[in-house]
Amino acid sequence: LAWVLSRLHQVIWAVPEPELVKSENELDVLSILPNGWQPDEPVQPRPYLLVPSTRVTFLARQYRFVIELDLSPSTGIVDDSTGEIIFDEVFHALSRCLVGLLRPFRIPGSDIIYQPEIFVTIQAYSSIIGLQSHQVK
Numbered sequence: 001l002a003w004v005l006s007r008l009h010q011v012i013w014a015v016p017e018p019e020l021v022k023s024e025n026e027l028d029v030l031s032i033l034p035n036g037w038q039p040d041e042p043v044q045p046r047p048y049l050l051v052p053s054t055r056v057t058f059l060a061r062q063y064r065f066v067i068e069l070d071l072s073p074s075t076g077i078v079d080d081s082t083g084e085i086i087f088d089e090v091f092h093a094l095s096r097c098l099v100g101l102l103r104p105f106r107i108p109g110s111d112i113i114y115q116p117e118i119f120v121t122i123q124a125y126s127s128i129i130g131l132q133s134h135q136v137k
Contacts, residue, residue, distance in 0.1 A: 003027065003058075004050070004056070007050050008050055008051070009049065009050065009051065010050055011047045011048065011050075012029060012049075012050045012056070013046075014030060014031050014032050014045060015028045015030065015059075016045065017112060020059065020112075026060065027058045027060055028059045029056055029057070030057045030059040031043060031056075031057040031107055031110045032048045032054060032056055032057075033054070033055035033056075034054065034055075035053040035054065037055070043110070055108070057107055057110075059114065059116075060116060061116060061117060062118075063101075063116050063118050063119070064121075065118070065119070065120050065121070067094065067120065067122050067123070068122075068124075069094065069122065069123065069124045070090065071087065071125060072126055072128075073127065073128060074086075075087040075090060094122070098120065101118050102115075103115075
């Protein structure tokens, strides 16, 4: 947000693909999509005026995620609509989430396929397990 606000109503450029490989910036502008852009339209590498409706895609080298799982006793019941134990559904959802995070993706407005470095912390909450030594006060 700070980056956008500091450059609002100024001309910006996307970083060319060859320079991205050498870049050590925490964030780089990967693509700029003008207002009204459609996925079948090619995006020309040129300067764009950054306005509130401009879509800017940033590239970060690393992403950090914290996922908290609710493993309270209430997850031990059967979901009437699926016939699955909710506890099992939590882990199926976690699995789908992790697979999605690790999947390479194409950056909108470019031909770049990207797979950043991902750091994940998973916390599990259960009301029946209490570890006094790890309580935050």
